[in-house]
Amino acid sequence: MAKTRKDSKGRLLRTGEYQRSDGRYEFKFTEDGIRHSVYSFRLTDSDPTPFGKTPAKSLRTLEKEIAERKFQKVTYFESKVTLNDAVDRYFTTITSLRDSTLNNYHYMYDRFVRDSLGTSKLSELRYSDILMYYNSLLDKRDIVVNTLDIIHNVIHPALTMAVRDGIINSNPSDGIIGEIKKKRHWSDPKRHSLTIEQQNALLDFVYSEKKYSRWAAYISLLLGTGLRVGEFVCLRECNLDFKNGMINISHSLSYRKDKDGKCRFHISKVKTAAGKRSIPMLGDVKNILLDLAKNSDCSQVIDGCSGFIIQNKSGGVLNPKDINQAFERIVDAYNKREKKLAAAENREPLLLPHISCHIFRHTFCTRLCEELDKVDVIQKIMGHADIRTTLEIYNEVHDSKKKVAFEALEGRIRVI
Numbered sequence: 001m002a003k004t005r006k007d008s009k010g011r012l013l014r015t016g017e018y019q020r021s022d023g024r025y026e027f028k029f030t031e032d033g034i035r036h037s038v039y040s041f042r043l044t045d046s047d048p049t050p051f052g053k054t055p056a057k058s059l060r061t062l063e064k065e066i067a068e069r070k071f072q073k074v075t076y077f078e079s080k081v082t083l084n085d086a087v088d089r090y091f092t093t094i095t096s097l098r099d100s101t102l103n104n105y106h107y108m109y110d111r112f113v114r115d116s117l118g119t120s121k122l123s124e125l126r127y128s129d130i131l132m133y134y135n136s137l138l139d140k141r142d143i144v145v146n147t148l149d150i151i152h153n154v155i156h157p158a159l160t161m162a163v164r165d166g167i168i169n170s171n172p173s174d175g176i177i178g179e180i181k182k183k184r185h186w187s188d189p190k191r192h193s194l195t196i197e198q199q200n201a202l203l204d205f206v207y208s209e210k211k212y213s214r215w216a217a218y219i220s221l222l223l224g225t226g227l228r229v230g231e232f233v234c235l236r237e238c239n240l241d242f243k244n245g246m247i248n249i250s251h252s253l254s255y256r257k258d259k260d261g262k263c264r265f266h267i268s269k270v271k272t273a274a275g276k277r278s279i280p281m282l283g284d285v286k287n288i289l290l291d292l293a294k295n296s297d298c299s300q301v302i303d304g305c306s307g308f309i310i311q312n313k314s315g316g317v318l319n320p321k322d323i324n325q326a327f328e329r330i331v332d333a334y335n336k337r338e339k340k341l342a343a344a345e346n347r348e349p350l351l352l353p354h355i356s357c358h359i360f361r362h363t364f365c366t367r368l369c370e371e372l373d374k375v376d377v378i379q380k381i382m383g384h385a386d387i388r389t390t391l392e393i394y395n396e397v398h399d400s401k402k403k404v405a406f407e408a409l410e411g412r413i414r415v416i
Contacts, residue, residue, distance in 0.1 A: 007043060011260040014106065015084075015114055017043075017059065023050070025059040029066055032080075038062045064092045081167055083125060083155070084118040090158035098268060103257065108150045112137060122162055127172045130155070134180060145181070152177050193366035193393075194352070194359065199223065201350050205334045215326055217288050218310065222357055224285040226364030226382055229320045229357035230254055231275075234267060236307040237293050245281040247289075249383065253302065255319050265317055267303040272385040279381055320357070327355045362393070369397040 006012055007019045018026045024039050041050050042058040049055045057065075067089040087109060094102060109118070117133045137143055137151075152173065159171045194202065203223075206216035222232060230252035239248050252270055257263050270276050281289065292309040300308060300316050312318045331352045342349035353359075361382075368378045379390040 006261055009260055010262060011043065015110055027059050027063055027066075031066075038066070063088075067092055081122050081162070082118065083120050083122060083158070084114055086122060086162045086167070087118065087154055087158040090154070090161050093161070104150065105154050108147065109154045112141070112143070112151055113155070122159075122168050125172050127176065130173050131176050131179070134176060138180075148180070149177065192353070193363035197350060198352055199363060201338075202334065202352060205337075206330060212330060215330060217292065218323070219360065220288055221285060222360035223364055224282050225279050226361045228252065228361060229323060231270070232357065233310050233318045233320055233323070234308070235310050236305065237296070237309060238307060240289055240293060242286065242290065245286060247279040247281060249279065250276045251305075253317065253320075255321065265302045267305050270383070272383070274380075274385040275383040277380060277383045324356045331355050365390070365393050366397055369394045
């Protein structure tokens with residue numbers, strides 16, 4: 001496993017990067033079987049040149065040039081390029097991913113691949129090599145399929161780029177994930193919305209318990225808007241058009257680890273064009289938002305943005321992680337009380353499942369599908385980039401409606 005190292009500023013150093021005692025950064029690499037090093041007083045292009053030092057390229061820029069040189073020198077038949085070389089080159093070309101996603105890609109690859117499969121030469125790498133390695137990760141390292149997806153999302157495009165560069169003739173990782181999922185009988189987990197009875201029971205509980213009053217308002221907003229958690233905690237007064245009764249969504253807030261290893265809040269634009277949207281306010285939602293906007297005293301400024309209305313007890317921005325933890329506590333408290341009441345009343349308890357912000361989003365979409373027949377409208381409100389996401393929920397809802405409709409026909413249509 002690759003060791004995690006940091007520089008004097010707390011920033012994570014990648015494989016081959018070091019910081020010397022004199023403050024210089026060093027990158028060690030092997031070329032034509034010979035060990036080399038390059039040096040710079042700056043790790044990235046954004047670092048200032050130290051006082052009294054001659055301006056020079058940053059270490060990361062030198063690394064990109066080394067990766068470029070390696071790929072220009074080789075052909076398929078005499079290639080010494082390794083999977084690590086291909087992945088490092090691929091990383092230098094990524095411009096569209098968020099920093100949090102890219103940092104996670106670096107971390108997962110370094111942790112699970114770099115010191116093992118990553119040392120394999122591309123000219124010798126086979127489909128079976130990658131398949132066996134993926135299976136070994138799943139069996140020996142006990143990782144979940146989502147982690148394997150992340151690893152594959154690095155390896156596959158890196159090998160595709162190597163094919164286009166003429167380094168290899170075909171991508172040996174094509175079709176591997178599909179085969180693994182098929183053989184292991186894996187499928188994407190099915191999300192289930194709350195039933196109407198569960199939704200009503202939850203709302204009755206949080207509004208009847210004083211200690212959950214703040215969370216009650218937040219739950220109502222999530223159930224009444226279908227916002228993603230990052231969009232929800234990013235709500236600001238400027239997003240609320242009370243005159244026209246609309247919530248305008250364009251940005252999302254996250255709490256993530258930066259390159260220096262420290263966690264901070266960040267605001268970014270929504271991932272897709274479909275994510276930028278306007279959501280009509282239900283009457284109850286509008287009243288809650290008016291109250292929150294009136295009583296908001298959050299003075300926190302994040303990436304130049306202020307006026308947040310979703311706050312923690314200290315008046316700061318609410319961490320998305322804290323929301324789901326609070327929901328776990330609420331569900332646990334509700335289920336404990338419901339079990340006691342059901343036992344005393346000699347009935348089956350109406351229990352709540354695991355709840356997250358995304359479950360509320362799914363529940364909101366389900367309620368829309370139950371009441372509206374306009375899939376395109378629902379898609380725009382939800383901010384689904386792919387209408388198939390909307391149709392999957394819509395069809396599930398209307399399949400259940402068909403069953404109810406046929407139950408009403410029982411005895412009215414003769415079939416024997």
